[in-house]
Amino acid sequence: MSTSLTERLREARARRGALLSDAHTTAFRWVNGAPDGVPDVTVDTFAGLPVVSLYRDFSREEEQALLDAAWEAWAPRSLYLKRRPREARVLANVARDVVAPEAPARGEPVESLEALENGLRFRIRPAQGLSVGLYLDMRETRAWLHGEVKGLTVLNLFSYTCAFGVVATAGGAKRVLNIDSSRRVLDWGEENARLNGQPVDRYDYVAGDVFDWLGRLAKKGETFDVVISDPPSFSTTRSTRFSAARDYPQLAEAAARVVVPGGRLVACCNLAPLTPRRFEALVMEGTARAGRTARPVAALGPSAVDFPSSPEAPAGLKVQVLQLR
Template sequence: MPDLPALLARRAHLPAGGTTVYRAAHTTETGGLFALDLAGDAAVLSLYADLSAGEEARLAAACGALPGVAGVYLKRRPVEARHAANVAREQLSPPGPVWGDARPEVTALEAGVPFLIRPGGDLSIGLFSDARPLRAWVRAHVPEGGRVLNTFAYTCGFGLSAALGGAGTVKNVDLSRKVLAWGQENYALSGLPAPDSDFLYGDVFEWLGRLRKRGDRFDLVVLDPPSFARGKAGVWRVERDYARLAALAAVVTAPGGRVLAVTNHAGLSGAAFERMVAAGLAEAGRRGQLLTRLGAGEDYPGAVHLKAGVWALD
């Protein structure tokens, strides 16, 4: 068993600096067995190996013994979890805590910004904490008064960061009305207006085509798609389809604008990912320069799954 209190102590600077949603133990620190995330006083234990009921209970109790933890939620993450999530949701993500008190909703902070977290709602709890450095980049670099398009928005963390950074217009696009409404709740926590017109429900590819036809152009386009998804247009796979997505994004990026391209596909190398983005930009007839590479925060030591780059377009 890893020394959980020692791992938590290494992250003490995060809550001290106003971040209360973060990874307390990464898989590289637990032999690949589990990961532990904290969100306020809720702990989320993600298992990457099959354990007995007794082993699960003992591990949950050890997490619950950490200072400030009121309840522990369990996520079982077998390799096939992304495919099974819709048919075995309660098995993979039990809605109630496996230790301690229920925390159906928690308001946790990232660099002082509040986010609504639902520890028992799904395999995803409302914020991907590994992308914290990416959201910080958006907030620090969004053009004052600029236009931002946040695709695959989920609960709109990138969009909120852009709005807090001074963007004039932010459009969040997602195929789920539920997560867009969740995003509007996040905006409200920061006292920002969240008109329905800024939360676009529907397929991202269709919206990119629609925005192109309308002549809409954006100073920053955020691309953060899932690694794998099924939709009415077929199966999406990052390793096969990202260049096409980058091309569509380039068409709606204003001259001198930027594209933040992100993937969380662990099996895709950074070099291969960058080649796909470059190919997509070229397909759209745009020249792009890679300005900076970004990755997961320091609470994800040794992480290789998250890769991101900021591209400046001509």
């Protein structure tokens, strides 16, 4: 007899094991698509509030059945829905209310809440759009960073709400410079810093094009011990169009130019079709163009506890840590 959808959702959450009882981490993934028996669906939870994402066009009947099953399986106070078809980037601009409804799919509206990751606090806005404030597949990489940056300078590229910056500061970094094209998310990043009692210097939250700023920093001879490069797979600013599969060598080259000798480049990519081997080759190509010798020192990725994978559904996130000479 086939397991009901409600039961599959309940079992997926139960498989998160120790994360369910970890008082220091309240933000993690409850459902990760096919490996959890629910293809084309992910569910992220933030302090017990589930955010459901759909990765194909579900019929209204399918969507309602899924939401009903989730409501029954978990009995949360609220449930938010994000629709992420392939063309979500375009739809997000022209039909945001369809792709990421502001109203909850079930339950009471929640404008914002605080979630914990390894004891650090982050502001989550479940109605804010497709991205609600924290990318959970980076939890392991952020935990690694925390133990590696004491007394060091850190450059956080494509910083979004500055989670890497918050973690680096908590880990004792001497200075963290956050760069993102959006002033709005940088303001959010400043809010995250303040939530954790960290000082905020506006000069370390820079709004602008990452390539432009990397050029400026290199021209001034400014360098960093650790440079984190976590770009979107595709992005467009007023001056650049970026595609990870095509342009990562260019990004790695520009980033390598501002890493101190002996420092590290943390190169990240979430483009699923790009294999880990191909991604490493793109990063190495870029660092070589910058005249740097790169030695891989770590390969990181999402936690297998809440981001299970399979041969048919491999992990999307790839993180290469390189030491540059």
